[in-house]
Amino acid sequence: MEKHIDRIIAKIVITLISIYLAAPIVATIMYSFAKSWVNTILPDGWTFEWYLQLITNSDFLSALARSIILGFVTTIIAMCCFLPVVFYANVYDESIKAKLRFITVLPFTIPGIVLVTGLVRVYANLPVPQMLVLLLAISLLSLPVTYQALDNAFIAHDFRAMFEQALILGDSPIKAFVKVVIPNIRVGMFIAMLLTFTNAFGEYVLTNIILGGNYETLKIYMYRLMQSNGQASSVLTTVYFFFLAIISIIMIAIMKWQGSKKAEEVEDTKKL
């Protein structure tokens, strides 16, 4: 009997929390389709007008382009920097992994604002393009997720033996890396790239402080819009929300697919 009441209370609490979290999203989505929504419980009518306005707005389009560029370049930089390090740590020197793990959590412990102030101070008077400072800073901030995703990719096989085997079969180290390492970590690499991309795509603090109005990304544009046009910003928020949702779904699907493949492999080896 008591258990029963516990269950009911638990259910109610969970429902309330869900409503609390979902309500703003639902409201925002509704607002983005609303003709006008003032002093009524539900909007007066529905329209796509705001969406049309947004996608024809040149400010929006260039902000989107800037964010995509930022995402891409950061992803490339992060991969070029971290992939060789993670590979080296896994293949040649497991002992540096402990140190790496420590370094990779640093971005969690140092608040973004401290990092920015430091970066701006150090690089303000040096002839280094601000854009480059920003790109490197964002790559660095994405280190915890990028590193973890890449590191996981190396668990599945004996990459050291595979790499060395390719050398013994006559390949150069670079060719061996491209031919036998990359194809076998591609799923992990893809997830790491997606995570780094979304991280950089949605970055706000660093971009705003280092480049600010000179380089208006989608996030910065979103905040500016929020202060001027509520409805337009709700459209943007909705679009952004679905964009992230889709990326998350893709990642979950990949991981599930990989997980089931691994389980199958385990089954297979048991049969032998």
Next chain:
Amino acid sequence: MSSISLEVKDLAINLSGNQVIKDMNFKIKKNTLTTFLGPSGSGKTTVLRAIAGLNQKIAGKILLDDTEIQNLAANQRNIGMIFQSYALFPNLSVFENVAYGLRVRKEPKATIKEKVDAILKTVNLQDKEQSYPENLSGGQKQRVAIARAMVLEPKILLLDEPLSALDAKIRIELRNQIREYQQRLGITMLFVTHDQAEAMAISDEIIVMDNGKVQQQGSPLEIYTHPQNIFIAKFIGNHNILDAAQLRSLGVELAENDKSNFIIRPELFQISITGDSSDYMAVSGKVKNISILGDRFEYRFITENGLELKVEFLNQQQAFMIETAITFYVKKDNIERVGI
């Protein structure tokens, strides 16, 4: 042309401050199968990696067909190596795994097809050409790894405990197959194992190593019958090892200052003598324990003065019961003197 394939001279290897290989010297003859036999941690893998070019820092010389190779990169030595984990490439089919080295060498397509097909036939995997490594059994993976190495006709093929991941029955089958390929195709092989029975069964020569040093090199029979020191005697067989005092207590006359150790192989005990009884050492005592090993019986035997000996007989007659009082004889010539 000399008959030596590989020669290792004064090899010393230091891994992170740890002198793992000390002053090692040995030669391997062409077209033979030599095993590197030693306990875990004795440095077998380290030497193999040095020969293959996977250890950067070594002292000493490595000669392959009379040419120094210690300064060549791994991809320029024309040496084959098979890893314990097989190291098959999971993203490539069996065919592509085997063709890998040929493609690196940019051989014509038709040649590649021909060579890969031939070698897959040799290792009996022609019907698995299009399979992927994840769908193969352990033994099949092993044979793909062997084919991939052999198809390049390396000057020497190194195998690092290639059978240790397989179960007992397949191990025996595969080790005989490896021996057969080696003899049929005339390959020089250096085979690492810590299993003395495996080494005995397939080798032309055995190099026993311990503690980063060669302890003894010789044919399986030589090593089994004349182990040069106690370590080898203990490692290679089930020999009885006695010191001078113990042997004296069994009635064998030795010089006063003789401090040697002696081995008596368990299969050399007899229950009767032929010829002159002064050629024999006689030990009387009781059977304490018997293990029936199928083809033979292994007894633990306690002599009258309390020494425990291992004695083996073929399963040809009635076994001795426990507590049976009995006298065994060993020819004095068969008592082997060994170093410390």
